[in-house]
Amino acid sequence: MADKLLEIKGVSKIFRVGGMIRGKKLVAVDDVTLSIDNDKPVILSVVGESGCGKSTLCKMVLRLHNPDMGDIVLDGKSYRDKKSYNAKQFKLEVQPIFQNPYESFSARKPVDSYLFNTALRLGIAKNKAEATNLVDDALKSVGLSLAVVQGKYPTQFSGGELQRVSIARALITRPKLIIADEPVAAIDASMKMNIVNLFKELKDKYKVSFIYITHDLSTAYYVSDYIATLYRGCLIEYGPAKEIMDEPAHPYTELLMSAVPRIGDKWADDDMALPDMESKEYSITYCKFAPRCPYATDECRKSRPGETYLNDVRKVMCFHPLIQPKK
Numbered sequence: 001m002a003d004k005l006l007e008i009k010g011v012s013k014i015f016r017v018g019g020m021i022r023g024k025k026l027v028a029v030d031d032v033t034l035s036i037d038n039d040k041p042v043i044l045s046v047v048g049e050s051g052c053g054k055s056t057l058c059k060m061v062l063r064l065h066n067p068d069m070g071d072i073v074l075d076g077k078s079y080r081d082k083k084s085y086n087a088k089q090f091k092l093e094v095q096p097i098f099q100n101p102y103e104s105f106s107a108r109k110p111v112d113s114y115l116f117n118t119a120l121r122l123g124i125a126k127n128k129a130e131a132t133n134l135v136d137d138a139l140k141s142v143g144l145s146l147a148v149v150q151g152k153y154p155t156q157f158s159g160g161e162l163q164r165v166s167i168a169r170a171l172i173t174r175p176k177l178i179i180a181d182e183p184v185a186a187i188d189a190s191m192k193m194n195i196v197n198l199f200k201e202l203k204d205k206y207k208v209s210f211i212y213i214t215h216d217l218s219t220a221y222y223v224s225d226y227i228a229t230l231y232r233g234c235l236i237e238y239g240p241a242k243e244i245m246d247e248p249a250h251p252y253t254e255l256l257m258s259a260v261p262r263i264g265d266k267w268a269d270d271d272m273a274l275p276d277m278e279s280k281e282y283s284i285t286y287c288k289f290a291p292r293c294p295y296a297t298d299e300c301r302k303s304r305p306g307e308t309y310l311n312d313v314r315k316v317m318c319f320h321p322l323i324q325p326k327k
């Protein structure tokens with residue numbers, strides 16, 4: 001077993017937008033480096049306003065996009081090493097949960113058929129009896145059961161219930177990593193904490209790490225061990241959730257923290273007093289936050305800040321962090 005479950009090493013993704021002739025390059029993810037240790041499961045929240053590159057980063061981890069630069073290494077296996085890639089093994093190890101559970105299941109099939117299919121097709125259960133036990137266990141760990149779910153179609157569930165079914169499906173493969181992309185965004189506010197609480201329980205019970213992508217800073221604070229903040233594709237701050245929330249080191253994180261106190265609140269761009277996104281901001285080569293940073297100096301408008309470690313794990317990409325490194 002490698003020391004790291006996941007290493008995202010200097011990864012970038014560039015999209016071409018607006019046609020071949022007059023189009024521009026949009027650096028949706030810009031040289032991001034992050035990792036998750038293998039020794040203890042964690043919940044890493046990836047936060048930031050709409051369009052900052054959260055989903056693109058996670059789609060690269062899910063192998064739905066190829067990075068244009070950098071590499072991703074899962075449990076010691078590089079994504080660039082195509083020869084050692086085994087699609088079935090990958091599906092066992094990494095599972096996604098998407099935003100809208102009604103889009104994850106066809107309206108014409110009973111939802112339990114998906115769970116049985118996962119258990120049998122990926123060879124986790126050898127026969128129907130084994131699959132029945134697996135499916136029932138997975139459903140019970142999310143507060144449901146096969147007896148409750150069997151034969152029912154997606155529309156017979158609430159959004160929160162159906163999202164719990166998708167979590168149960170993800171658990172069947174006994175993954176090492178679950179990537180949940182805005183899993184509570186489409187769910188009734190009263191159910192959000194219910195789902196987020198489940199991640200905490202399942203992390204310990206199944207020894208599975210989560211990457212939780214969210215706009216919702218209050219649930220991120222509640223659930224996360226670590227937080228990674230993205231701004232215009234750049235990782236601008238990373239570290240233990242409590243440290244970051246209590247004492248942000250990057251001026252952008254400080255701005256976010258001042259805007260979000262309550263569970264279920266989304267970061268509307270208006271709340272954060274940030275103007276509309278401009279694609280040119282994705283391509284600037286100095287600090288991307290400099291144009292709107294109250295503390296920016298000439299240095300910030302000339303070059304991109306590197307990583308400054310504030311302690312053993314916490315890092316900030318800023319020339320003038322709000323807190324100073326521990327000596």
Ligand SMILES: Nc1ncnc2c1ncn2[C@@H]1O[C@H](COP(=O)(O)OP(=O)(O)OP(=O)(O)O)[C@@H](O)[C@H]1O
Nearest residue numbers: 015016017026028049050051052053054055056057
């Ligand atoms: N396939 C694509 N082609 C072109 N541009 C894309 C593509 N996918 C994403 N983008 C652009 O890349 C940037 C980052 O998008 P991404 O979806 O990763 O952001 P996000 O932080 O997940 O946003 P949201 O919270 O709204 O889902 C955005 O400007 C988006 O328009």
